[in-house]
Amino acid sequence: WARAVRGLLLDISGVLYDSSADGGGVPIAGSVEAVRRIKASGLKLQFCTNETQATREKFVKKLQGMGFDISVAEVTAPAPAACRILKERSLRPHLLVHNDLVPEFAEIDKTNPNCVVIGDAAENFSYTNLNKAFQVLIGLEKPVLISLGRGRYYKETDGLKLDVGAYMKALEYACDVQAEVVGKPAKMFFESALAEMGVAPEQAIMIGDDIVNDVGGAQRCGMRALQVRTGKYRPCDEKHPEVKPDAYVNNLAEAVDIILQQL
Amino acid sequence: WARAVRGLLLDISGVLYDSSADGGGVPIAGSVEAVRRIKASGLKLQFCTNETQATREKFVKKLQGMGFDISVAEVTAPAPAACRILKERSLRPHLLVHNDLVPEFAEIDKTNPNCVVIGDAAENFSYTNLNKAFQVLIGLEKPVLISLGRGRYYKETDGLKLDVGAYMKALEYACDVQAEVVGKPAKMFFESALAEMGVAPEQAIMIGDDIVNDVGGAQRCGMRALQVRTGKYRPCDEKHPEVKPDAYVNNLAEAVDIILQQL
Numbered sequence: 001w002a003r004a005v006r007g008l009l010l011d012i013s014g015v016l017y018d019s020s021a022d023g024g025g026v027p028i029a030g031s032v033e034a035v036r037r038i039k040a041s042g043l044k045l046q047f048c049t050n051e052t053q054a055t056r057e058k059f060v061k062k063l064q065g066m067g068f069d070i071s072v073a074e075v076t077a078p079a080p081a082a083c084r085i086l087k088e089r090s091l092r093p094h095l096l097v098h099n100d101l102v103p104e105f106a107e108i109d110k111t112n113p114n115c116v117v118i119g120d121a122a123e124n125f126s127y128t129n130l131n132k133a134f135q136v137l138i139g140l141e142k143p144v145l146i147s148l149g150r151g152r153y154y155k156e157t158d159g160l161k162l163d164v165g166a167y168m169k170a171l172e173y174a175c176d177v178q179a180e181v182v183g184k185p186a187k188m189f190f191e192s193a194l195a196e197m198g199v200a201p202e203q204a205i206m207i208g209d210d211i212v213n214d215v216g217g218a219q220r221c222g223m224r225a226l227q228v229r230t231g232k233y234r235p236c237d238e239k240h241p242e243v244k245p246d247a248y249v250n251n252l253a254e255a256v257d258i259i260l261q262q263l
Numbered sequence: 264w265a266r267a268v269r270g271l272l273l274d275i276s277g278v279l280y281d282s283s284a285d286g287g288g289v290p291i292a293g294s295v296e297a298v299r300r301i302k303a304s305g306l307k308l309q310f311c312t313n314e315t316q317a318t319r320e321k322f323v324k325k326l327q328g329m330g331f332d333i334s335v336a337e338v339t340a341p342a343p344a345a346c347r348i349l350k351e352r353s354l355r356p357h358l359l360v361h362n363d364l365v366p367e368f369a370e371i372d373k374t375n376p377n378c379v380v381i382g383d384a385a386e387n388f389s390y391t392n393l394n395k396a397f398q399v400l401i402g403l404e405k406p407v408l409i410s411l412g413r414g415r416y417y418k419e420t421d422g423l424k425l426d427v428g429a430y431m432k433a434l435e436y437a438c439d440v441q442a443e444v445v446g447k448p449a450k451m452f453f454e455s456a457l458a459e460m461g462v463a464p465e466q467a468i469m470i471g472d473d474i475v476n477d478v479g480g481a482q483r484c485g486m487r488a489l490q491v492r493t494g495k496y497r498p499c500d501e502k503h504p505e506v507k508p509d510a511y512v513n514n515l516a517e518a519v520d521i522i523l524q525q526l
Contacts, residue, residue, distance in 0.1 A: 127388045134416065134425050152437045153397065162397050162437050169436040170429035174415045 007044035007199035014209035014231015020155035030253025044197040050149035052119035076193035078148035078183035079104035093117040115144035149183035185217025216243040270307035270462035277472035277494015283418035293516025307460040313412035315382035339456040341411035341446035342367035378407035412446035448480025479506040
């Protein structure tokens, strides 16, 4: 599975660092060096995250603080992708997102909303806020719900937390609509990350910890995909009824070892 | 549709009273008299509610305060039905319900939970509480989720609110389980209400404001069902792709007029 590779697409949380570690962000052993080795090898590299709890600027700064060689331009993230869609279709969103993500929508007209954009709002997923988003949607003649991902849950210091996908399902059901998902596993999202690298799907490998959104999404896009046994990985993922990674690796460092040996 | 009737099954909120009216509970014009007229006619009568924001005792007291002739024994409600299931299957619930409903579960062992029971928890649907229920479920080898209804939303004084069904969907998706629904539109729930009256389905008429849970549920059970144009009724219900009531009536009083004329 490691042959004829020209570019790597890396998930961030659970692959580069562990968001559930004490202190809320410690690099996974070997990952800082793994990123440096990819860059030194001449392989193309893009990061592909569903992170929507902070602007890319803030998020990248945190990763740089952990020692990662990473820049904003190397990160494909849902909020900028959503902004492109909003502009193209003249949509004015009601935002149900994390406070720290709001600046990504600074240039978007949010008056008199005609759609709802939902991200991983964390503490902002209050009863009141969820009802507000619902009331906007149900009040529209043709409700439009844009979701920044469809993740089920993720791991934090104090345990597993419901991710945006769960709240998306709640609003979909209540309003009888289907959300338009921006972010993994949407095909368009992987395609825009590949376009950033200038690499064809069959020349790229996705490395992620999420069996459905990272592995399944990338494979449906024509890429190979590895699941790391870090982050949100659970042993039962290996018996997933629908998705089978091209390989399992213990962590990013091991994946990079194998890939670089094949070059 | 009004012929050969022996019993009536009445939804409560949106049929007897309007929970969205100022002050949070005013009888719908003619409904107090309509209940009295049903009882005077000799027809059997049972109330069938998905109300899970209060114990039946408290709820019935509120209705009596509005002038309704109603007693606890006449009300079929989800919490007592759930308690029967919990006892039968030795399930110990983690409760995600309204504070006022907790006393209904007083006799149920809640230590070391092996299932989650979700009701219309209203303000208790906080980010923290939803994560707690999720963590209990995802930690079980075989997650069991019991939902006290599957309503999408309801109307309150300050607007439409998400109902238990939306949060049920969130947990279903996050844990990849299917909830067992107690309450309307579950067939068993209507059947136990019919059993209380001692009336066969084809001799009974359900009167409700919810096109899916009242009308659709009762019809699947072999009953006739009317939709009132009060409560959560919306004009677009009349174009529902799957459910068609046996008749529309403006309100309960009109339904009772027509039914009593046929006796």
